Amino acid sequence: MTFKEVVNSRRAINFFDPEKSVSKEDLKSILEMAAKAPSSFNLQPWSVMVIDGKEDKETLRKLAWNQPKITEAPLTLIVLADQDGWKEGHPFVEKNFQEMIKSGTMQEAQREWFKGAREGLYGSTPERKLAFAVKNAAFFAMTLMLAAKSLGIETHPMDGFDMDKVKQAFKIPDTYWVPLLIAVGYFKKGETLMPAKWRKSPEELIVRFD
């Protein structure tokens, strides 16, 4: 598939084949491709929980408007956005810093500058912390859905769920925001997909405020 075909054929699929699982190799490949998404300072403040057990899927479905796709799809991902993913001392922030030193794009002497830049951009208000986490995780989630489609695997993003209850049920620490769930699997043969939805035109997308 060309990139255009991937983009044009991706749909939020309502009917998953419960008999067809996503292989470990395909899931790995989807995650590897999704991880290529860009992020602020390459901080990658995202991760996923893979919900594929019968009981866990039933629990999640009850907390997500009882959406049948959660139990029908072989797996649903809980996308996590780490609101602390910019803080000094965070293991991945440190890993990122060390990787930049290794690649020669940062020096140990710049540690304080880098810390100050992150704190100023992301740490000054709760809104900024949340925006940092969620905007980056959204790029990851979109890349993930396109990556799945490129392998012939369908997805369905969902924000119809009770985040506090999902966090409680799956013991997700407070520092994470859950921007969305993504059901992943194969389209159930014999079902009919809803017609493609309208989109804003390029003219409608470009705006000015003067």
Ligand SMILES: Cc1cc2nc3c(=O)[nH]c(=O)nc-3n(C[C@H](O)[C@H](O)[C@H](O)COP(=O)(O)O)c2cc1C
């Ligand atoms: C962040 C996000 C949350 C969504 N939440 C739900 C949801 O909870 N339930 C649902 O049926 N569809 C949900 N959708 C799917 C949208 O309705 C769908 O993507 C949109 O109508 C466009 O259709 P398409 O993806 O097939 O092109 C969500 C989509 C996004 C991006």
